[in-house]
Amino acid sequence: MAKTKEALDTIVGMLSPYLGETMARAAAHAHCQKLGIVVGSPEITREQLDALLRRIAQGLNIFIGREKTAVVVGEIQAAMGGANLEPALPSPSVGRDRVGGR
Amino acid sequence: MNDARRLMSRHSRTDAAFLLATLAAVIPFALQLAGRPGGAAGDEARLYAGNLSKLFFVALAALGAIGSAARFEADNPMRGTWRMMAAGLLTFTAGQAALGVYQAVLRLPSPFPSIADAFFVASYPFFLAALLRAIRAYGQTGYPIGTARERVGTAAATAAVAVVVGYPALRPVVATPAPPLELLLNVAYPVLDLAVLVPVAILLRIAVRFRGGEVWKVWAGLLAGFLLMCVGDILFAYFTAMERESLDPLIHVTYILSYAALARGAVGQYQLLK
Numbered sequence: 266m267a268k269t270k271e272a273l274d275t276i277v278g279m280l281s282p283y284l285g286e287t288m289a290r291a292a293a294h295a296h297c298q299k300l301g302i303v304v305g306s307p308e309i310t311r312e313q314l315d316a317l318l319r320r321i322a323q324g325l326n327i328f329i330g331r332e333k334t335a336v337v338v339g340e341i342q343a344a345m346g347g348a349n350l351e352p353a354l355p356s357p358s359v360g361r362d363r364v365g366g367r
Numbered sequence: 368m369n370d371a372r373r374l375m376s377r378h379s380r381t382d383a384a385f386l387l388a389t390l391a392a393v394i395p396f397a398l399q400l401a402g403r404p405g406g407a408a409g410d411e412a413r414l415y416a417g418n419l420s421k422l423f424f425v426a427l428a429a430l431g432a433i434g435s436a437a438r439f440e441a442d443n444p445m446r447g448t449w450r451m452m453a454a455g456l457l458t459f460t461a462g463q464a465a466l467g468v469y470q471a472v473l474r475l476p477s478p479f480p481s482i483a484d485a486f487f488v489a490s491y492p493f494f495l496a497a498l499l500r501a502i503r504a505y506g507q508t509g510y511p512i513g514t515a516r517e518r519v520g521t522a523a524a525t526a527a528v529a530v531v532v533g534y535p536a537l538r539p540v541v542a543t544p545a546p547p548l549e550l551l552l553n554v555a556y557p558v559l560d561l562a563v564l565v566p567v568a569i570l571l572r573i574a575v576r577f578r579g580g581e582v583w584k585v586w587a588g589l590l591a592g593f594l595l596m597c598v599g600d601i602l603f604a605y606f607t608a609m610e611r612e613s614l615d616p617l618i619h620v621t622y623i624l625s626y627a628a629l630a631r632g633a634v635g636q637y638q639l640l641k
Binding site for chain 2: 279280281282283284285286287288289291292295296320323324325326327328329330331332333337340
């Protein structure tokens with residue numbers, strides 16, 4: 266389990282150089298909402314984090330390609346202290362989350 | 368140093384290089400506008416700076432677009448966007464090269480219309496297709512980029528503004544006696560530009576949400592390039608019709624800035640993928 270706010274801040278911080286802080290935050294929050302993750306909740310499960318990163322990666326693929334997205338996602342995972350997340354890299358044209366989706 | 372920091376440092380160097388190259392290219396024209404044409408040496412400087420910089424920037428934009436299309440995966444919706452962009456920019460480069468041959472190699476005043484215009488006109492369908500594909504690709508990101516209704520509203524508002532701006536600007540062009548093909552092209556360029564402005568406005572409204580990030584720089588460059596191209600074509604048609612050749616340097620500056628912005632956007636996308 267990780268702290269939700271810290272996890273989101275890490276994700277936003279890593280995405281901001283590419284998407285800008287406003288879009289990085291808006292995208293993270295929008296996906297949290299779609300996945301049923303409560304932004305204000307104290308903790309986020311590994312499954313929820315996996316699903317969130319997978320969704321974010323789907324969009325990021327379209328701007329920076331899959332290879333670069335893998336690097337960014339890897340850096341997010343490393344920054345979260347090696348949260349042992351599964352690879353979060355679906356094809357941009359596929360992409361339905363198995364965990365936590367509506 | 369993480370990947371994002373390396374990228375930002377590389378992009379800052381790219382920004383500086385583009386700024387310097389663009390300034391060097393526009394200075395001879397700015398001096399002429401400021402009443403310091405510099406005699407025969409100034410004319411020579413403008414001839415070569417104008418032709419070479421335009422060709423360099425538009426060819427660089429084409430290369431950036433080709434590289435970006437090649438680096439996006441086969442199933443990435445942006446691949447089609449960049450392929451179309453590359454096709455448009457390559458066609459445009461051919462047009463610019465033809466103009467350069469007339470002016471800098473044969474040292475003739477470039478004929479209008481010429482083979483260059485065939486290439487320029489042929490590039491527009493590619494640009495339109497690229498921009499429309501980009502709008503569709505943005506929609507597939509799942510990011511909060513606004514609603515389809517907002518995009519329709521932006522398209523309608525831009526089309527209305529295009530008519531309001533285009534009609535008075537083109538009226539004297541149509542009223543001026545000219546050979547049919549020349550008249551057709553003088554009207555066609557601004558009309559095609561204004562048509563391109565509709566997807567440009569939609570993309571600008573989407574891309575502005577990415578302010579502060581590298582994605583914004585890519586699209587700000589491309590969209591500024593198309594906007595300036597539109598301004599340049601309207602000025603060209605207007606000044607030609609009004610016989611205001613003294614303002615030609617302004618047209619050259621506008622085109623140089625346009626092609627530099629397109630190149631910055633395309634190279635920026637390529638760097639994002641590397």
